[in-house]
Amino acid sequence: MGATVIVGLQFGDEGKGKITDFFAEKADLVARFNGGNNAGHTVVVGEKKFKFFLLPSGAAHKKKCCIGAGVALDPKTMLKEITGLGEKIDLVIDARAQIVMPWHNLLDLAIEQKKDSQKIGTTGRGIGPCYADRASRSGIRFLELVDEKRLQKKISENFGPNRLLLELVFGFSPGSDFSEKKIFEEYSELGKKLKSYCGDVSLETSNAINSGKKVLLEAAQGTFLDNDFGTYPFVTSSHPIAGAALTGIGLPAKAIEKIIGVAKAYTTRVGSGPFATELNNEIGSRIREKGMEFGTTTGRPRRVGWLDLVLLRTANRLNGTGEIVMTKIDVLSGIEELNICTEYLLEGKTIREVPADTEKISKCIPVYKKFPGFEISGKEKSFAELGKNARAYVEFVEKELKTRISVVSIGAERNQTILR
Numbered sequence: 001m002g003a004t005v006i007v008g009l010q011f012g013d014e015g016k017g018k019i020t021d022f023f024a025e026k027a028d029l030v031a032r033f034n035g036g037n038n039a040g041h042t043v044v045v046g047e048k049k050f051k052f053f054l055l056p057s058g059a060a061h062k063k064k065c066c067i068g069a070g071v072a073l074d075p076k077t078m079l080k081e082i083t084g085l086g087e088k089i090d091l092v093i094d095a096r097a098q099i100v101m102p103w104h105n106l107l108d109l110a111i112e113q114k115k116d117s118q119k120i121g122t123t124g125r126g127i128g129p130c131y132a133d134r135a136s137r138s139g140i141r142f143l144e145l146v147d148e149k150r151l152q153k154k155i156s157e158n159f160g161p162n163r164l165l166l167e168l169v170f171g172f173s174p175g176s177d178f179s180e181k182k183i184f185e186e187y188s189e190l191g192k193k194l195k196s197y198c199g200d201v202s203l204e205t206s207n208a209i210n211s212g213k214k215v216l217l218e219a220a221q222g223t224f225l226d227n228d229f230g231t232y233p234f235v236t237s238s239h240p241i242a243g244a245a246l247t248g249i250g251l252p253a254k255a256i257e258k259i260i261g262v263a264k265a266y267t268t269r270v271g272s273g274p275f276a277t278e279l280n281n282e283i284g285s286r287i288r289e290k291g292m293e294f295g296t297t298t299g300r301p302r303r304v305g306w307l308d309l310v311l312l313r314t315a316n317r318l319n320g321t322g323e324i325v326m327t328k329i330d331v332l333s334g335i336e337e338l339n340i341c342t343e344y345l346l347e348g349k350t351i352r353e354v355p356a357d358t359e360k361i362s363k364c365i366p367v368y369k370k371f372p373g374f375e376i377s378g379k380e381k382s383f384a385e386l387g388k389n390a391r392a393y394v395e396f397v398e399k400e401l402k403t404r405i406s407v408v409s410i411g412a413e414r415n416q417t418i419l420r
């Protein structure tokens with residue numbers, strides 16, 4: 001038996017947290033493999049609302065949790081999240097994970113501020129600069145954070161060049177807290193507090209799979225925020241697609257048995273970038289309000305649009321999605337007529353897969369198929385109870401994508417989940 005990977009098929013915020021929690025009930029180990037605290041995953045259990053930024057969403061079920069080498073780890077957020085749980089957590093953080101340092105946060109802001117146009121609209125969590133340092137081999141790893149001597153050396157190597165970059169290149173004044181001494185004091189303390197979680201997630205996860213345990217690998221972000229295959233440059237700096245679960249944890253391809261893609265019944269996006277089916281009208285506002293489409297991490301209003309099968313077709317191919325979970329269909333309840341985009345038109349030609357060139361994506365015109373609306377209260381217990389029109393909506397998507405929609409989510413609560 002191999003691991004199951006859970007990925008987002010759109011631009012993030014598809015409900016991966018809720019769905020990972022749903023599948024975590026029967027899992028033994030849940031691991032995050034990419035991104036950092038740019039992610040925000042909400043899990044609702046009765047009166048309790050968990051907001052996970054770095055912890056895998058298996059934490060709500062108190063399962064063994066792992067954070068892979070592919071994660072950009074902000075130790076301040078990590079400690080806050082662990083403490084916030086209020087109870088002991090069985091957590092292993094890979095020694096190789098890259099640490100988000102204060103200069104990464106400041107550079108993230110400075111780079112965005114400097115741009116006249118084409119701002120990405122990042123979360124400001126230092127993710128881009130942190131992964132850039134990993135690629136250029138100057139990054140600080142978790143194993144160095146927890147070793148005072150090595151941390152001091154790494155901070156002294158990185159501090160000077162980053163201060164110059166901030167001040168001289170970006171004209172950014174980092175403030176009086178930005179001192180090598182203060183950063184070392186704060187981060188060595190964080191290292192001490194987090195040291196007991198340092199381990200080898202690649203080995204832990206391999207061993208768990210080989211001994212027949214159920215392993216879930218949870219992505220952050222969504223397919224079209226992928227650093228290569230997303231709408232570059234309006235993307236994040238890691239890889240949220242299923243293939244990255246292998247490199248983000250340290251597993252061979254044969255370790256993956258199943259890939260579950262999570263897609264909202266409509267589309268949302270936070271930050272800049274092309275969005276063919278975007279609704280800048282009253283229906284869009286209505287979906288935003290009803291779906292509470294405001295970022296978990298930054299509180300920004302999410303852009304909203306119709307469901308886009310061009311995106312999902314490409315996402316299925318890139319991820320090798322075995323089954324789809326459709327979330328938030330309840331949010332569409334009460335809208336008289338719904339649209340699903342089946343393909344795009346570009347200069348008179350039909351486009352069925354997302355083009356590589358982001359400029360071209362911006363010029364694509366969506367082609368819609370209309371569907372009659374439906375009412376969903378969130379209390380339904382079976383697919384049949386959703387009614388004819390809602391079933392037709394789901395079945396059309398399934399047929400077009402040639403992929404089974406195995407679960408339909410009709411509310412934020414753990415139990416508002418219909419298995420088909």
Ligand code: GDP
Nearest residue numbers: 013014015016017040041042328409410411412
């Ligand atoms: P993630 O980043 O993919 O984990 O998604 P987020 O947690 O950022 O955003 C999804 C939001 O929708 C959260 O507030 C969830 O509690 C909520 N949610 C998830 N599934 C459903 C659903 O089926 N219906 C409704 N109404 N809300 C949902």
Ligand code: IMO
Nearest residue numbers: 012013038039040121122123220221236270271
């Ligand atoms: P979850 O895991 C939605 C977006 C940002 C911005 C772009 C780059 O909750 O689905 P970054 O800070 O990563 O450099 O920003 O990516 N973004 C997300 N959008 N959900 C997320 O995570 C996101 N993480 C990053 O809004 O457009």
Ligand code: MG
Nearest residue numbers: 013040041296
């Ligand atoms: Mg989110």
